[in-house]
Amino acid sequence: MALNIILLVIIAIIMVLLDLPGLLKIEKKNKIKVLISYFLLLLTGFTLGLLLILEREPVSPTVIIERMLNLILGIGL
Amino acid sequence: MFSWLKRKYKFLKTMAQANQQKNEQPQAEKIPQSFPELRAKLQQVFAECGDFKTREILVGDEHYRLIIAWMDNLASNQILHESLIRPLLEPQAFCQFLEDKEEDLAVFLKNNVLIAAELKEVTDFNQTVEFILCGESVIYIEGSSTALAAATRGWETRTVTEPETETVVRGPREGFVEDLAVNCALLRRKIKNPNLKMEMMKIGRQTKTTVCVCYLKGIADPALVQEAKTRLQKINIDAVLESGYLEEMIEDAPLSFFPTVGNSEKPDVVAAKILEGRVGIFCDGTPFVLTVPYLFLETLQASEDYYTRAISSSLLRTVRIICFYVSILLPGLYVAFLNFHQSVLPLNFLLTIAASRESIPFSPFTEALFMGITFEILQEAGIRMPRPIGQSVSIVGALVIGEASVRAGLVSDPMVIITALTAISTFILPPLQRVLPFFRFGFTIAANILGLLGIFFFLIALVIHLCTLRSFGIPYLAPLAPLSLSDIKDTFVRFPLWTMLTRPRDLTWPETGQAAKYRAGAEQLLSKMRKKEDR
Amino acid sequence: MMTNVKISGYQLALLIMGFLFGSTAVLNPTAMAGQDAWLAYILAWVGGFMLIWLYVRIALINPSLTLVEILKVTFGKYLGTVIALLYIWYFLHLAALVLRDFGEHMNVTVFYRTPMTFIISCFALLIAYCLRKGLEVTGRAAEILMPYLFIFVIIIFFLLIPEYDTNNLFPFLEKGLTPVIQVAFGVLTFPFGETVTFLMIFPALYSPGQLKKVSFAAFGVMGFIILGIIVRDLLSLGPDLLTRLVFPPSLSTELTPELQLEPLISVNFLLGGWVKITVCLYAALVGIAQLLGLNDYKHLVLPLVLLAVGLAMWLYEDLFKMMDWTANVYPYYAFPLQFGIPLLILLVAKIRKLA
Structure with a gap:
């Protein structure tokens, strides 16, 4: 488990290192928008990976979709 | 690390800029009219140049003084004597000039005396230096700011021979030389x-x-x-x-x-x-x-394809394509099949391989890597060695590496066959010869990690890389990707020459590319009509 | 915006074909219909033509606009953004789904002991590379790689001929028409309806006049090839075995006399899946970039791919949960996105035209 977490961290760091030169070159108008969305996506992915490794993932969206469909359509699933 | 790279980049950039400034052309300079000045200048420019020769000549009843300057052996001595010095020293040469005395001496020499094929009038001293260095002879005239450069180039060149890198069975055998x-x-x-x-x-x-x-x-x-x-x-x-x-x-x-x-x-x-x-x-x-x-497809084409009949050259094209795949994929496929997909092979074949691998202590991957590297060493040695010794390299390679390593139980027989086959396939595609081994190793490693899946991951990545390449604006895989149906005629098969009515669309000027097609079609129609009329 | 990206009609056709082939040919969604699988498939195929007609109409009414922009134009800024987010989620979900399918397939068939995360990550790395290079390169690579897919399908189809048994087609409509229509509805949403993703890609077509021809031709050709695969599985395995298997083609190819061609199925899945995931993630990336008003999506490739891998592992507990969900829940979840909202867009456009 520890190994997996280390791997995940390394992958995330490599990603940032690969993207950073490109991210810093964007023109000023969009820079903040791109940086925020970039790190938001990265953080989501990273947290998800971390939770999956720790086996403490929240309820899967598929289950939520299933429940919602049940509620709306009332199909017996 | 990045700051270091940044500094390095800045350094390279400033260096490049500095070089740009240095590259400026030297200013034009007048040719000195007095000879002592000229002599001093030539001496200064060509100081310690042992192969720089000058000769002073007095012509026209010793009224005019000339300096002929040339580089020894760059300018042919024979041409120099025959076309410059001999006519100049001809007693009657200057009679007309001495009588008229209207023309400029340089123009007179150019028009009436010298018999060199090409004569140029030069007024820039630096340019005369350049001409001398290119093998031409320059004639300076006292009291004139114009010099004459005569084409006397004639150095030793290799004769036109058949090139060793591209031999053909049918086709012209001449090759370019160094000149x-x-x-x-x-x-x-x-x-x-x-x-x-x-x-x-x-x-x-x-x-x-x-x-x-x-x-x-x-x-x-x-x-x-x-x-x-x-x-x-x-x-x-x-x-x-x-x-x-x-x-x-x-x-x-x-x-x-x-x-x-x-x-x-x-x-x-x-x-x-x-x-x-x-x-x-x-x-x-x-x-x-x-x-x-x-473009990539040119690696598969050979000049002989167009000199032999279309059917046979099309078959050879197919062989070359197979060779391309064999040379990059075969060791990888061997590793993948033995490691992951044993069930794909027919049972009898699998048993044979198993029997020959019985005493081998290494995995197929190690074997493939070992044999691959060995072959690269042998190949490099074969090229670098003086030709007489090259023979012994092949003997060492065949006997020691092939025979002995199998007997010693280091490599299995199938692996030797595979290495030999890949090696031979590589030689069929000379332009890619230095490239393919890298991919071979890459595919072998990928196969060892994920079997056939790994091979195809790598293959797709390779294709994506090839698709991103462009050569002078033209997609590297054209005409396959982007597909241009009219240009398929010269890819996997070679169509007969009489069907090749259009020039490659990706390469030529659009006007000629498409228009040529219609023009060719119209011409065919016209010729048919003419034939009918003749009847 | 991203309108400078241009692909040719042939490339678009290949992308649509690869997309349809995707995981369909390996999962065989018609399996539940037993001996009537071919009928269910043909019904869905006809429905698929209607769906692609709908998408093409929308694309032609709004030339050079992607789905996200069309939504904003049709439903206004706020509602449009919400629906666009829904679609981006759907594309991401689809990519994760295919990734998971791929990982499960590999784990079940060949790589029993390789961790699924590793296989999926390798695949994701390839797709990230492809996305970084852009759609034009993807199209050109498809031109090189898709022919292999067709060749492999044809090879397998003909090598299996000795194993075909026409008795497997009977009894015809044993349980009546209802289960067949139910399966057909499932097949309509997977794979045909999923081509709604291409509404993000249609504006990139070099000559928009070809759009209708190209997409219909791609549907026709690939639909025919998938029909061939379904008939092949049905004839060689029989309805009984077909309904019990998760990956029918893997088993049917093992029946080839003297040979075992299972790896070809994996490779086909790889080629089709590569196109499908790349297209889905491309659509999601372009959608995000357009919502944010960015010029270039390429900076967001790596984090989104990481997210897709995470989602692939997170969405389903195991293979059987996934199979169950895709068969029973997925059609109802996807249908509004594939049919409802596009139809609404078309209606709104028509009403606006009248008004």
Whole structure:
């Protein structure tokens, strides 16, 4: 488990290192928008990976979709 | 780390800028009229140049003094004597001039005395120096600011022989030599057309190498020609000793494994490429002529394809494509099948392999890597060794590595077969010969990790990489991707020559590309009509 | 915006074909219909033509606009953004689904002991590389790689001929028409309806006049090939075995006399899946970039791919949960996105035209 977490961290760091030169070159108008969305996506992915490794993932969206469909359509699933 | 890279980058950039400034042409300088001054100047420029020769001559009843300056052995002594010195020393030569005394001496010499094929009037001293260094003889005239440069070039060149890199069974056997003038003439003899343009330029701050951009006007895309010329003009290095220097400076993807600039040693190959609308780049001092743009499929084409019958050359094309796949995939497939997909192989075959691998202590992957590296060592040794010793390398390779390592139980028999097959396949594609081993190792490693899946991951990545490449603006995999159906005629199979009515659409100027098609069609119709009329 | 990206009609056709092939040919969604699988498939195929007609109409009414922009134009800024987010989620979900399918397939068939995360990550790395290079390169690579897919399918189809048994087609409509229509509805949403993703890609077509021809031709050709695969599985395995298997083609190819061609199925899945995931993630990336008003999506490739890998592992507990969900829940979840909202867009456009 520890190994997996280390791997995940390394992958995330490599990603940032690969993207950073490109991210810093964007023109000023969009820079903040791109940086925020970039790190938001990265953080989501990273947290998800971390939770999956720790086996403490929240309820899967598929289950939520299933429940919602049940509620709306009332199909017996 | 990044700050270090940044600093390095800045340093390189400033260096490049500094070089740009250094590259400025020297100012024009007048030729001194008095001879002591001229002599001093020549002495200063050519100090300690042992091969620089001058000769002073008094002509016209010893009224006029001339200095002839040339480089020993660059200028042919025979031409120098026959066409310059002898006519000058002819007693009657100056009679007319001494009587009239109206003309300028330089003009008189040019028109009436000297019998060299090409004579140029020069007024810039630096230019005369350049001419001398190119092998021409310069005649300075006392009291005149005009000098005459006579074409007396005549140095020792290798005779035109059959090139060793591209041998053919059928087809012309002549190859380019090291001399640019000879090479241009060889090409001109193939394409007797005033539209074949040859633009000369000088590249290299120290070497001042002559480079010739050669294209067929009206067929080559003018934008392509312009692009090639601007890329060459941007080159700013000390020396150009081989066209490889130029290749490295003008190629599109210097970091890719694949070549995006082609080269050939044969006039007929270069002529064919120029006729397709490509641009040839000749470089003085090397028999290798560059052609741009260079597309991936050219690695599969050989000049002989067009000299032999269409069916046989189409079959050979197919063989070459198979060879391409064999040379990069075979060891990887072996590893993948033995490690992951044993069930795919027929049982009997699997048992045979198992029996031969019984006493081998290593995994198929180790075996493949060991044999692959061994072969690369042998190949490199075979090329670098003096030719008489090369024989012994092959004996060592065949006996020691092949026979003994199998007997010693280091490698299995199937692996030896596979290595041999891959090696031979590699030689069929000379332009990619130095590239394919890397991919072979890559596929072997990928196969060891994820079997056939790994191989295909790698293959897709390779195809994506090939698709991103462009050579002088043309997609590297054209005409396969993007697909151009009319150009398929010269890819996996070679259509008969009488079906090749259009020029390659990706290469040629759009006007000629599409229009030529219709024009050819119209011409066919016209000829049919004429035949009917004749009847 | 991203309108400078241009692909040719042939490339678009290949992308649509690869997309349809995707995981369909390996999962065989018609399996539940037993001996009537071919009928269910043909019904869905006809429905698929209606769906692609709908998408093409929308694309032609709004030339050079992607789905996200069309939504904004049709439903206004706020509602449009919400629906666009829904679609981006759907594309991401689809990519994760295919990734998971791929990982499960590999784990079940060949790589029993390789961790699924590793296989999926390798695949994702390839797709990230492809996305970084852009759609044009993807199209050109498809031109090189898709022919292999067709060749492999044809090879397998003909090598299996000795194993075909026409008795497997009977009894015809044993349980009546209702289960067949139910399966057909499932097949309509997977794979045909999923081509709604291409509404993000249609504006990139070099000559928009070809759009209708190209997409219909791609549907026709690939639909025919998938029909061939379904008939092949049915004839060689029989309805009984077909309904019990998760990956029918893997088993049917093992029946080839003297040979075992299972790896070809994996490779086909790889090629089709590569196109499908790349297209889905491309659509999601372009959608995000357009919502944010960015010029270039390429900076967001790596984090989104990481997210897709995470989602692939997170969405389903195991293979059987996934199979169950895709068969029973997925059609109802996807249908509004594939049919409802596009139809609404078309209606709104028509009403606006009248008004």
